[in-house]
Amino acid sequence: MQPDTSAIPIDPCKHCGTGAPVDVHFCPRCDRILTLGRHGDYFTFFGLRRRLRLDLNDLEQRFRALSRLFHPDYFHNSSSTERLASLERSSYLNDAFRTLRDPMARLEYLLKLEGFTPKESHDATTKVPQGLLEEVFELNEELEAIQDMRAEGASAAAIALRLSAARRPIEANLARHEEQLHARMSEHDARLEAGDPEGQREALAELRTLLLERTYLMNLLATVRREVSAGEAAAS
Amino acid sequence: MAYSDKVVDHFNNPRNVGSLPKQDPTVGTGLVGAPECGDVMKLQVRVNPDTGVIDEAKFKTFGCGSAIASSSLATEWLKGKTVDQALAIKNTDIVAELALPPVKIHCSVLAEDAIKAAIADYKQKQEAGQAS
Numbered sequence: 001m002q003p004d005t006s007a008i009p010i011d012p013c014k015h016c017g018t019g020a021p022v023d024v025h026f027c028p029r030c031d032r033i034l035t036l037g038r039h040g041d042y043f044t045f046f047g048l049r050r051r052l053r054l055d056l057n058d059l060e061q062r063f064r065a066l067s068r069l070f071h072p073d074y075f076h077n078s079s080s081t082e083r084l085a086s087l088e089r090s091s092y093l094n095d096a097f098r099t100l101r102d103p104m105a106r107l108e109y110l111l112k113l114e115g116f117t118p119k120e121s122h123d124a125t126t127k128v129p130q131g132l133l134e135e136v137f138e139l140n141e142e143l144e145a146i147q148d149m150r151a152e153g154a155s156a157a158a159i160a161l162r163l164s165a166a167r168r169p170i171e172a173n174l175a176r177h178e179e180q181l182h183a184r185m186s187e188h189d190a191r192l193e194a195g196d197p198e199g200q201r202e203a204l205a206e207l208r209t210l211l212l213e214r215t216y217l218m219n220l221l222a223t224v225r226r227e228v229s230a231g232e233a234a235a236s
Numbered sequence: 237m238a239y240s241d242k243v244v245d246h247f248n249n250p251r252n253v254g255s256l257p258k259q260d261p262t263v264g265t266g267l268v269g270a271p272e273c274g275d276v277m278k279l280q281v282r283v284n285p286d287t288g289v290i291d292e293a294k295f296k297t298f299g300c301g302s303a304i305a306s307s308s309l310a311t312e313w314l315k316g317k318t319v320d321q322a323l324a325i326k327n328t329d330i331v332a333e334l335a336l337p338p339v340k341i342h343c344s345v346l347a348e349d350a351i352k353a354a355i356a357d358y359k360q361k362q363e364a365g366q367a368s
């Protein structure tokens with residue numbers, strides 16, 4: 001399916017007044033750099049479709065090409081409007097690149113673009129399965145027991161053993177999550193290619209749940225890492 | 237970011253830390269999580285089935301200082317309240333009492349959610365008990 005170009009807002013060139021879609025960086029008529037339109041997004045900025053699996057080499061090439069084109073040095077002698085435009089485009093480009101090159105940041109960004117409420121809202125859609133909460137809670141209790149062991153002067157070997165047993169299920173869980181995330185991302189992209197917006201939204205809804213669950217697991221892993229380094233500090 | 241004195245007090249001397257027997261029909265358990273940070277909180281109440289008054293409340297929170305303070309405060313407030321009064325506790329009451337800054341509001345939401353979940357669990361057990 002071709003993207004519906006009629007939906008892309010038009011911004012006039014400040015210099016010659018020619019209208020240009022927001023995903024175009026230079027005026028089609030006078031070739032001057034355009035001020036940054038407000039309606040584009042990171043994907044259109046790079047000339048990409050809203051895919052979740054991106055070829056990072058390709059992304060980087062696009063990034064380099066565009067940063068060369070927008071580089072403020074080239075606009076030294078241009079009008080102030082153009083100088084401003086080059087600065088705006090350069091900084092937007094950097095934000096866009098930083099977000100899109102990181103698969104998780106990219107996913108969060110796309111979810112927001114597609115209207116999946118950000119994760120701070122406390123409604124039914126931000127709930128994760130009770131079973132996961134129970135697992136996370138139990139593992140936290142186990143980590144707390146390990147902290148107590150340390151406080152009571154247990155041997156470093158005994159602590160390390162118990163800690164490695166505690167982190168195993170967390171890491172296994174995260175690995176499984178990663179797999180599911182990638183599978184759903186591919187699914188989303190396939191639906192996008194097939195022009196199936198319904199299937200696309202289904203995949204996004206599942207991705208959002210997976211991302212929420214990941215927050216809990218990452219938090220847990222951070223606690224494990226703190227414990228590991230506490231052990232190392234104690235050993236040295 | 238500076239914590240208010242009340243938060244520090246609850247954090248250093250948390251009230252009612254611990255747990256109650258989950259299977260007990262007079263105990264309601266709420267286990268909730270904050271999607272923003274991945275912190276988890278468990279809050280339990282024991283209700284006197286004759287009076288409907290909460291006579292014991294316990295919590296265990298793996299989270300930030302504000303979440304610990306919020307749940308500690310919640311357990312204090314819960315004791316002596318009826319189930320319906322308990323449901324009237326709002327996170328904004330906790331925010332006001334502990335003087336939580338805007339970035340810590342979600343920590344108080346967690347406590348309100350935990351109260352609601354614990355009461356819902358208790359009610360469900362009661363209904364199940366009556367049905368059989």
Ligand code: FES
Binds near residue numbers: 275302303
């Ligand atoms: S920061 Fe997560 S509950 Fe406070």
